[in-house]
Amino acid sequence: xxxxxxxxxxxxxVDRGIGSEEPRTVVDxxxxxxxxxxxxxxxxxxxxxxxxxxxxxxxxHWSSFSQAMNLIDEGEKAAREKLDDIRHxxxxxxxxxxxxxxxxxx
Numbered sequence: 001x002x003x004x005x006x007x008x009x010x011x012x013x014v015d016r017g018i019g020s021e022e023p024r025t026v027v028d029x030x031x032x033x034x035x036x037x038x039x040x041x042x043x044x045x046x047x048x049x050x051x052x053x054x055x056x057x058x059x060x061h062w063s064s065f066s067q068a069m070n071l072i073d074e075g076e077k078a079a080r081e082k083l084d085d086i087r088h089x090x091x092x093x094x095x096x097x098x099x100x101x102x103x104x105x106x
Contacts, residue, residue, distance in 0.1 A: 002048060008089050010082075011049035012075070013042065014057055051085045053078045 055074040
């Protein structure tokens with residue numbers, strides 16, 4: 001994101017992590033290798049983020065649409081916990097919001 005001009009990067013991680021059960025089949029091994037590669041890629045991508053938000057999703061997958069409200073609630077909770085970190089990165093944010101409100105009134 002910084003290469004595209006972002007000054008501040010806030011990342012959100014929604015994953016279940018790497019499984020802990022022992023792989024028993026070739027397919028299990030393949031899936032574990034995929035999980036490990038994904039974890040390494042995620043660590044690389046998050047290394048440059050200013051703030052990382054990690055909702056507690058347990059075993060829910062991001063595509064568990066029937067559990068959407070639970071996922072949203074957890075995301076909101078995790079974001080609220082990081083608000084101080086975000087505000088610290090953006091000391092002029094209050095002035096910016098005041099400016100935007102004043103522009104909308106005209």
